[in-house]
Amino acid sequence: MSSDTLLSRREWIYAAAVPLAAQTASKTAPDPHYWTLCEAAEQIRKRRISSEELTKLCLERIRKHDPKLNAFLTLTADSAVEQARASDRDLQKGVIHGPLHGVPIALKDNIDTAGVLTTAASKVFADRVPSEDAEVAKRVKRAGAVMLGKLNLDEFAFAGSGTTGGYGPTRNPWNLERITGGSSSGSSAALADGLCFASAGTDDGGSVRIPGAHCGVVGFKTSFGRVSTRGIVPSAYSLDTVGPITRTVEDAALMLEILAGFDPLDAITLDRPVPAYSRALRDPIAQLRVGIPRTYFFENLDPDVEASVEAAIALMKTHVRVIKDVTLPELQAVQGGGTDIELYHYHRELFEKNREKYTEYSQRLLDRAKTVDAVKYVETLKRIRDGRRAVRRIFEEVDVLLLPTMREPAPLIKEVMDRTHRGRASNTSAFNRFGLPAVTLPCGFSKDGLPIGLQVVGPYFGENIALSVAYAFQRSTDWHLRRPAVATD
Numbered sequence: 001m002s003s004d005t006l007l008s009r010r011e012w013i014y015a016a017a018v019p020l021a022a023q024t025a026s027k028t029a030p031d032p033h034y035w036t037l038c039e040a041a042e043q044i045r046k047r048r049i050s051s052e053e054l055t056k057l058c059l060e061r062i063r064k065h066d067p068k069l070n071a072f073l074t075l076t077a078d079s080a081v082e083q084a085r086a087s088d089r090d091l092q093k094g095v096i097h098g099p100l101h102g103v104p105i106a107l108k109d110n111i112d113t114a115g116v117l118t119t120a121a122s123k124v125f126a127d128r129v130p131s132e133d134a135e136v137a138k139r140v141k142r143a144g145a146v147m148l149g150k151l152n153l154d155e156f157a158f159a160g161s162g163t164t165g166g167y168g169p170t171r172n173p174w175n176l177e178r179i180t181g182g183s184s185s186g187s188s189a190a191l192a193d194g195l196c197f198a199s200a201g202t203d204d205g206g207s208v209r210i211p212g213a214h215c216g217v218v219g220f221k222t223s224f225g226r227v228s229t230r231g232i233v234p235s236a237y238s239l240d241t242v243g244p245i246t247r248t249v250e251d252a253a254l255m256l257e258i259l260a261g262f263d264p265l266d267a268i269t270l271d272r273p274v275p276a277y278s279r280a281l282r283d284p285i286a287q288l289r290v291g292i293p294r295t296y297f298f299e300n301l302d303p304d305v306e307a308s309v310e311a312a313i314a315l316m317k318t319h320v321r322v323i324k325d326v327t328l329p330e331l332q333a334v335q336g337g338g339t340d341i342e343l344y345h346y347h348r349e350l351f352e353k354n355r356e357k358y359t360e361y362s363q364r365l366l367d368r369a370k371t372v373d374a375v376k377y378v379e380t381l382k383r384i385r386d387g388r389r390a391v392r393r394i395f396e397e398v399d400v401l402l403l404p405t406m407r408e409p410a411p412l413i414k415e416v417m418d419r420t421h422r423g424r425a426s427n428t429s430a431f432n433r434f435g436l437p438a439v440t441l442p443c444g445f446s447k448d449g450l451p452i453g454l455q456v457v458g459p460y461f462g463e464n465i466a467l468s469v470a471y472a473f474q475r476s477t478d479w480h481l482r483r484p485a486v487a488t489d
Contacts, residue, residue, distance in 0.1 A: 051102025134231025206428025213453025308444025337376025
């Protein structure tokens with residue numbers, strides 16, 4: 001098939017996706033800041049609002065709210081307005097560039113953007129301005145998006161709290177004293193508080209799902225090799241993925257159609273067709289078999305998390321063929337042979353020359369990474385490969401997994417930063433090692449009003465299955481429609 005044919009097919013998908021996704025959305029919210037991505041695109045396309053008007057609304061809200069949240073590291077206000085005006089002029093001529101035409105979004109600040117500061121939340125990169133866009137940045141621009149700027153994260157995406165960045169912690173819109181989770185902290189806070197309509201984040205251990213769960217939005221970690229990582233500051237070469245962060249499942253499906261696909265210059269993407277994920281939302285799930293991995297993943301749960309997730313499982317029993325307990329393969333890194341050595345591989349020269357510019361957390365992490373034993377590291381990689389093979393057998397028994405995204409609601413920033421908080425075991429990192437797609441979406445709130453996330457895991461390259469199950473749950477609940485108090489003050 002020629003490259004022209006491939007381009008035409010992608011353009012056809014773009015043209016079809018927005019109208020269909022907009023049909024699946026609920027009635028348009030009265031507050032434009034909380035329109036879904038699909039709704040915002042439809043409102044612009046039908047000229048009910050201009051891109052310039054919507055962009056300025058976002059910029060005004062960012063200026064008002066972001067001093068509290070610290071979600072944005074770089075705000076490209078002038079260029080965003082220029083892009084919006086150009087989008088409006090093109091629309092008047094009947095030219096639509098893609099499904100995101102004129103819609104304001106923002107990207108995690110470890111994703112390279114040509115001519116725009118990209119710091120990875122580190123003072124080591126305080127003056128770093130890439131000359132070329134990352135592949136995912138190119139794709140969202142080709143889809144017509146207006147770029148508002150770059151979003152905060154844990155320094156170099158090393159952590160999962162949102163508190164270790166070189167420019168201060170991001171605060172949770174549901175409670176400003178609570179963490180957002182990370183590393184995609186700014187992306188999730190911005191979506192939860194209505195500062196933009198979508199973002200893309202990276203995930204090598206939970207970095208779109210942890211903050212997605214803590215901030216009450218949708219975070220989708222894609223299959224290893226589904227989305228290009230070229231042009232992204234690396235974290236763990238053998239685990240890194242890129243995925244959408246949005247307010248709804250249908251928005252995640254639309255973003256994934258844009259982000260996913262083969263990149264011949266990328267080391268990990270596979271040359272496989274990109275499904276019409278927006279159409280997959282309505283795939284029937286009545287015959288699906290759902291697995292509940294209770295061993296390990298349901299241990300030491302906060303009572304509010306346990307109650308919310310069990311209620312979600314009970315609800316899904318009415319939608320699917322069967323729900324059964326399953327036990328996933330155990331997958332542990334060899335002591336002294338973890339994948340942190342991959343962090344040090346990229347940072348070695350930078351770290352030795354600029355140690356004082358790294359945060360204390362990153363210094364400790366890289367010092368430990370230097371001690372990783374090569375033979376033990378290779379054994380860890382072997383275990384990851386073996387685990388990916390073993391988990392396939394689970395998906396011969398079931399079609400999808402349901403489990404808590406996080407074992408507790410968002411803890412206090414102070415307790416995380418002074419290291420007095422005793423964190424609970426990860427429910428996200430295993431699926432990076434397995435290479436599987438996993439999406440978090442809201443399934444309840446704690447007694448303190450903090451969001452709780454349900455994690456839906458599909459088979460390898462089974463993003464469409466995970467989306468259809470997540471969408472069925474979302475349609476049966478209203479958790480995704482709740483808004484944080486900081487947005488109404």
